[in-house]
Amino acid sequence: MIAKIGRGANMMGALSYNQLKVDQENGAILVTHRIRETINGNHTIAQFYHSFEPYLIANKRTENPVLHISLNPDPRDQVSDEDFKQIAKDYMERMGYGDQGYVVFKHTDIERTHIHIVSTCVDRNGKKLSGNYEKLRSMDACRALEQEYKLIPATEKSRNPKEELFRPIDYKAANVKSQIASVVRHLPKYYQYQGLGTYNALLSLFNITAEEVKGELQGQSKQGLVYFALNQQGEKVSNPFKASLFGKHAGLEKLQKHFEDSKEKMNLSKGKTILKNTIEIALHTASGETEFKKQLLEQGINIVVRRNDKGRIYGMTFIDHESRTIWNGSQLGKNLSANVFNDWWKNEVIEKHQESILNNPSPSSSAVKNNPEKETEQPHELFDFLDKKQTVFHNDNFGLIEAFGGLLPEAQGENYEEHTFSNQMKKKKKRRKKGN
Structure with a gap:
């Protein structure tokens, strides 16, 4: 099970986000704890907010008093609503938030059914609850809950030393091509986008941009893609890299097919x-x-x-x-x-x-x-x-996809410098044959 603990200042935003899932029939309120009850038993955002308001008023110095926690079992786990309720209760107690008011929402809009817990990290007396060693405590709590509820454990994956992390690239490093490859070869597997503009918006989060190039070769028009590394200001800071260096999925032809497939899937998506x-x-x-x-x-x-x-x-x-x-x-x-x-x-x-x-x-x-x-x-x-x-x-090695509950395979360890050198040698051999 993977836990994500978000801290923010906007209680209304956290509640509205989760209530929207319920309103769209993509979620449900599983349980509330120390939340005001209503006469008719129905829940509203206003009711929830007023329940948390004393906590927020009591401590106005804490910058991010809102807790927005999600608990994500493996997609293969079959977790009942009753187990989800108990898992949420046990997790909050193990994390030191058992006496806090909180609301547990179940989300069903994606294949991976999971729960969100909205609460605060300040108590009714205005005291901020300690967040020391939060990551370690959360890891321990999840490992214990996996055993107790017989969930598939989220174990650390073995790693090839040559593998690259799925993360923003550092243009100052020597292996820029390998860094770009580790991103662009995987994005189409996990994200849907309908055009080059939206593709570039996603790439920009990783300090990368792609540009379409057109030309003519032996009387025939040709077009393709080149990739650049960006600095923090969004400026191009590298020479162009041909898409062919990064595999067929990074090329224009495959991307155009991905754009069409994405359009169909996204328009049907809730x-x-x-x-x-x-x-x-x-x-x-x-x-x-x-x-x-x-x-x-x-x-x-x-x-x-x-x-x-x-x-x-x-x-x-x-x-x-x-x-x-x-x-x-x-x-x-x-x-x-x-x-x-x-x-x-x-x-x-x-x-x-x-x-x-x-x-x-x-x-x-x-x-x-x-x-x-x-x-x-x-x-x-x-x-x-x-x-x-x-x-x-x-897992400190979790990348972007893991952060949102998926499992991203790391890029395979390939030496793109050797790949480029090999291609150059093949071209030289072809030229020599023509010369003979």
């Missing part, structure tokens, strides 16, 4: 409606762009905002790591298009843009000019969400 509703709630409850991104990040949703050199938003892409789908805002609805967000955040963007100009009258980087937010915000916020302070895993 996750689209849930994502749309989650975004709409955040849009109407957040005070601005920064708060909006923070709320969605707490739900495992990344946002990639594209702006022109005047700061106007011309593209919004949402990366939902729960359903593993990537959507442009306009695909979700007209009310989530780039123009709508531009109007909502216009004053905030103008103020940041003016502040950027005042603070940087002669910016040396085009990134500041193109995106006035770069001075105050890091581009890869997903990895704030996966930071050890906010999220607990059972």
Whole structure:
């Protein structure tokens, strides 16, 4: 069983996210603990929020008092609702949260049925509960619960020393090609996206971008893809790498097939409606762009905002790591298009843009000019969400997919420098034969 412990400041957002699953018949409220009861026995977000309000009022100094925990058994485990209730109770007690108020939601919108627990890390007296050794304590709790409920254990995988981690690349390292390969060869297996734009939005989280190239060879038009490494400002900082270096799944032909398959699957997915509703709630409850991104990040949703050199938003892409789908805002609805967000955040963007100009009258980087937010915000916020302070895993080697409950096979240990050298030698041999 894999546990994820998220900490945030938005109780209403955490409750709304889970209640949406229930409203869409993709979830259920399994049990409540120390939560106000209602006359008719029905539960509402307002009722839940008022139950947690005394905890939040008692301690206003704790920056992230909201706990949003998910417990994820192996997809092969058959866990009954009664067992889920008891597992949640036992886990909270083992973690020192047994006396807290909490709500347990079951999610059934994906193959991996799992539970979410919403609670607080401050008690009714305003005392912050200790988070020391939280990761270790969570690991111990999960191992014990696996044995008690006969669950399939989440054991540490053996690793080939040559394997690369599925993580953002470091362009300063010597093995940039191997790093890119470890990402692009696996993304199509786990994520659905309908075009090059949404594919690049996902790649940007790993400091990578892809560009389509066209040309002519022996009178025939040819097209393909090349990949670049990016720095933290989103600027290209490497020579182009041909897609052929990374296997057929990284090439344009296979990607175009993936785009078509994704379009069919995504349009039939229930996750689209849930994502749309989650975004709409955040849009109407957040005070601005920064708060909006923070709320969605707490739900495992990344946002990639594209702006022109005047700061106007011309593209919004949402990366939902729960359903593993990537959507442009306009695909979700007209009310989530780039123009709508531009109007909502216009004053905030103008103020940041003016502040950027005042603070940087002669910016040396085009990134500041193109995106006035770069001075105050890091581009890869997903990895704030996966930071050890906010999220607990059972294996330091778990990558992005494991963080959201799946099992990603690591990239096979291949030496791409040798692969390139081999191809170059084959070309030389061909040229020699033609010369003879």
